[in-house]
Amino acid sequence: MSKQEFSIPKLVTDLKSEADAYLLLEQLRWGGTPDACPKCGTVGRCYFLNPANGSTRKTRTGSVSERRVWKCGGCRKQFSVLTDTIFHGTKISIRTWLMVILQVCSSKNSVSAWEISRQYGLTPESAWHMVHRIREAMKREPVAGLLRGAIQADETWIGGNPANRHRNDPRELPRKAGTTDKQPVFALVHYETREARSTVVNDVTANTLGDKIREWADIENTYLQTDKHTGYIKIGAEAPSHEVVDHSMGQYKLLGGAGTNLVEGFFSELKRSLDGTHRHVSIEHLDRYLAQFDFMFTTCKLTDSQRMRKLIGTVAGRRLTYMPLVGNA
Structure with missing residues (x-):
């Protein structure tokens, strides 16, 4: 699926569960498997831990989870495709994340947090934090060439x-x-x-x-x-x-x-x-909106799917927590 063109209806049809969403996100970000541990940077020693059946597992509290967990053979730490990214610590389903990212990447004149809130059944605060995290991933790399x-x-x-x-x-x-x-x-x-x-x-x-x-x-x-x-x-x-x-x-x-x-x-x-x-x-958040329009204008020749893949390739190291975000508002 990662080689195909995406659309919201196709994502709804193909991502029947959170496990499917995790698999797609791993494919888009890692090409299927992680090259290095996000905790210690060890290369080539990460392996899939659970769920063993590839879809569901029981947590230590007894609840069922579809989160796919990997483990590093070096530092022995567990991690997932969400670790140290804009998705880190999210309570919103990955299926929703992927659909919102595609919608933002295909909206020439952007999409407001209120629209995301209504369309996906999120609170306005969660939707606002979500789209700001997406904009954070759109920021240009500081070391980009002159x-x-x-x-x-x-x-x-x-x-x-x-x-x-x-x-x-x-x-x-x-x-x-x-x-x-x-x-x-x-x-x-x-x-x-x-x-x-x-x-x-x-x-x-x-x-x-x-x-x-x-x-x-x-x-x-x-x-x-x-x-x-x-x-x-x-x-x-x-x-x-x-x-x-x-x-x-x-x-x-x-x-x-x-x-x-x-x-x-x-x-x-x-x-x-x-x-x-x-x-x-607000002026406090204007730079993040500018980063979004820099990204959209620069990638205007790409398809929506190519733009989505490019964005997901930049999510690492862009963690943006809620309290510091509103503390500057």
């Missing part, structure tokens, strides 16, 4: 229109002229590969934008494409070329294709989702 080649850069602001606020809203207190309390977000999109990288930033000054571009791109091998925002002048001088489009003059694309249309398309899709699907996103 971008090279033609790169489009742009910035935007996330938040409600101040003109729509009630006059008694405390955020309507006098502010310095020309400032806003919206949250600035910066993004890069690689012109050839369509890889997107975005993040929350404190401001859109030359120092902030320059530092972010240097963090993500090999500036000596980067052909930068931006609008006329003055924050790009300094970093643009460090690149081999810096092509600029002037939106105020109705210019959106230069001869040869240079411009900011790709990164603006990324922002357009992001804002449609935040406004239409999620309605409200």
Whole structure:
């Protein structure tokens, strides 16, 4: 089944039990069997422990479990395909997890926790924690390589229109002229590969934008494409070329294709989702939503099934517990 295309009806039909769901997850994550112990890292000494019949076993309390357990021949610790992943400690069935992951991976404009709660019979809190754990797995690896080649850069602001606020809203207190309390977000999109990288930033000054571009791109091998925002002048001088489009003059694309249309398309899709699907996103969790849209935009040429396999390949080491998550809300 792991070589086939997935769909929600097919998962419902094929995953008749939790044992089937565990088998599929093991196939997607490990190719069937674990290469190394997640506890000590020992390679090639893990073996299947129980259930002996492949489907059910009795726990020490006498209850029946379909959880598949492996054991390491090195440290002698037991583990499962869930250990030290986004699934770690979950009380939600793995069948539900796989269906929700596929639904998130196939929803261009995302899916809200309330929708997941209603569709799968979960509490709103469990559904919210679940989708945030999925977004955690979508985060780009910190050691991912620097971008090279033609790169489009742009910035935007996330938040409600101040003109729509009630006059008694405390955020309507006098502010310095020309400032806003919206949250600035910066993004890069690689012109050839369509890889997107975005993040929350404190401001859109030359120092902030320059530092972010240097963090993500090999500036000596980067052909930068931006609008006329003055924050790009300094970093643009460090690149081999810096092509600029002037939106105020109705210019959106230069001869040869240079411009900011790709990164603006990324922002357009992001804002449609935040406004239409999620309605409200707190600043504390915005980076995790950005990671989701980076992942979806970067993998837009993949099928839903390929995107699901890619996501499950990144679940290890991404454990996200509930209390620290809400503690920052």
